[in-house]
Amino acid sequence: MKVLILCTGNSCRSQMAHGFLQSFDPNITVCSAGTEASGKLNAKAVQAMKEIGIDISHHTSDSVEKYLGDEWDYVITVCGGANEACPSFLGNVKNRLHIGFDDPSHAVGTDEFIWSEFIRVRDEIKAGFWKFYIEEIKPQV
Template sequence: MKILVLCTGNSCRSQMAHGFLQSFDENITVCSAGTEASGKLNQNAVKAMAEAGIDISGHTSDSVQKYLNEEWDFVITVCGGANESCPAFTGNVKNRLHIGFDDPSHATGTDEFIWSEFIRVRDEIKEGFYKFYTEEVKPQL
């Protein structure tokens, strides 16, 4: 089972989803990528995931170009806000899904509020991807 999580920057939401999916089942192959990969991880995302017991600090922010020639069981977009356009994946994919989330890296306000947005979105990603895992992935394993 191969799953690609796709967003624009590949620094925050797709990285968190990648970390959670891999934690649910280490036998599935999970990658994440961005159409405009930032080349680095959002440090608040790394910190929020560490707080949840998952280390994503070794992940890399990769361009979707790296994965276009591979076959995927699922490609999942995670962009959320109305101002964001979800990237299209033109590679070989059995199932395309969208599970959208707000981008906490766009939050403004106090440090406390910004941090609370990272925690909120992290928890929403965990819940959304656990539902995906139990309903879509696990039955196929």
């Protein structure tokens, strides 16, 4: 089973989703990429995942170009920008899905509010990808 998670910058939401899905089942090949990859991870996303025992600090922010020639069971977009760009994804894909989330890196306000947005989105990503895992992947493995 191979899953590619796409976002625009591949620094935050797709990285958290990648970490969660891999933690649910280490036998799944999970990669994440960006349609306009930033080349770095969002430090608050790394911290939010570390807080619950998932280390994504070793992940890399890669361009979707790296994966275009590969075969995927699922390509999942987690933001609107990547969802709009996804039809141009030329890879061999069995299933395309969109599971969208707010971008916590766009949160404005106090440090406490911004951190709470990272936690809220992290928890929403966990719930969304757990539902995907239980409904789509677990029956197949």
